[in-house]
Amino acid sequence: MNLSPLIYFSRLYGANAELVTCGGGNTSMKENGLMYVKGSGTALKDAVTDTFVGMDMRRLLGILDEEYPADDAAREAKFVHDCALAKLPGEESKRPSVEALLHALFPQRFVLHLHPALVNGLTCSQNGESECRRLFGDSVVWVPACKPGYTLAKIMKDVFDASARPIKTVLLENHGVFFGADTVEDLAVHLNGMLNALNACVKEKPDVESDAEEPGYEDKIRRFSGKQYVNFNASPTALRFAASPEAAAPIMKPFNPDQIVYCGPRVKFANCENCLNSIDANVIVMRGKGIYALGDTQKAADNCMTLVKDAMKIVVYAEAFGGAKPMDQELVDFIVGWEVESYRKSVTK
Ligand SMILES: [Zn+2]
Incomplete structure (x- = not known):
């Protein structure tokens, strides 16, 4: 053929x-x-x-x-x-x-x-x-x-x-x-x-690109997450989500399998620096500062940030259709344990 x-x-x-x-x-x-x-x-x-x-x-x-x-x-x-x-x-x-x-x-x-x-x-x-x-x-x-x-x-x-x-x-x-x-x-x-x-x-275009400087939590995040690679985003859309736990709610749960593969199933909201003393997620929404994406390699951290941006865009676009709807927890749990996606992640690292 x-x-x-x-x-x-x-x-x-x-x-x-x-x-x-x-x-x-x-x-x-x-x-x-x-x-x-x-x-x-x-x-x-x-x-x-x-x-x-x-x-x-x-x-x-x-x-x-x-x-x-x-x-x-x-x-x-x-x-x-x-x-x-x-x-x-x-x-x-x-x-x-x-x-x-x-x-x-x-x-x-x-x-x-x-x-x-x-x-x-x-x-x-x-x-x-x-x-x-x-x-x-x-x-x-x-x-x-x-x-x-x-x-x-x-x-x-x-x-x-x-x-x-x-x-x-x-x-x-x-x-x-x-x-x-x-x-x-x-x-x-x-x-x-x-x-x-x-x-x-579409009512509003998302603005997710950021070259803002990291506000100084990076070393702490590395220490408490065990992840060596940390990306930071303080774009206008990221700052909107980082304003409060209520504002962040739409991006706290995954929307699709890609996000689970590259970001993991959890997002952490950190109200303050002390909240970084325990980190069990690859994505951290830092109140008032922006969003972090973590990984064991630079590629993994980059992929994680790419999917964080994707999630932010989905939320903004979904406003035209009654607001965002995350995946059911049962489906999230299934995909977390699904060998097929572990394979995909392992070969695209
Ligand atoms: Zn697909």
Whole structure:
């Protein structure tokens, strides 16, 4: 299969920081019963032929006809194992995105899956579902938040089976968006149509960039967190959240799997310097000062800050849709223990 169109749009969207952060998002292409999908832990912006894992579509889709255990860990282990069995000969050393099966459900030749902050302003909002219907009518399918992996694939299959017409766009609550199209041009049309519609709703633009000097807590944070790398952000939007515990409330819980992967499940609000004597989070909102993102490596701290900025943007965008809505704690706990995401974090450090 000639993967050049796939490589082209993977790089194009992967290089756009408004659309892709860290290792997020994935893409695929199908032809004659075969599908090439992005490997887990690779970056779209650096896509080359080797980034993609060749899979047998029939074998992959066959997973949804099998019986799976009810127990989370057993089910997800079997799911990853069975997805791996659908790899084409010669692809043994690669690991396909855990979302590969979702790509296979789309009948279209190309699939683009992203987690952009602007889109997640809608998917992580209180009125997400009704606003999705108001803005996009029947042209976009809304899938409520659920456990990723096998459970999401099963729910998506039911959605596709029940639809009378071909589905081109799916919004996943607290997660992101899928676009399917038969041409690269149509992918752009779908994506831009959605971004334009959402931009028109936005009340206020987030301002999350900061070159402010760290106010002098860095050494203490290193000592009490055990994390050697500390990034600081005192952008206008960060300062708004840092004003009080009430103002910080919307960013105290994760919105999507990416944040759990790169920031961990907890955010600490520090009222004063003494509150830094015990730190059990990678993100610290320091009252009146700004927000810290920590990591064991510079890359980890940078990724953590990238996702903190993403969370701030989501909250600001979600104001247009009834305010932000974090993930359910049950879902957060599931993702924390999910081997698939530990793997993604381990290879993108
Ligand atoms: Zn995703």
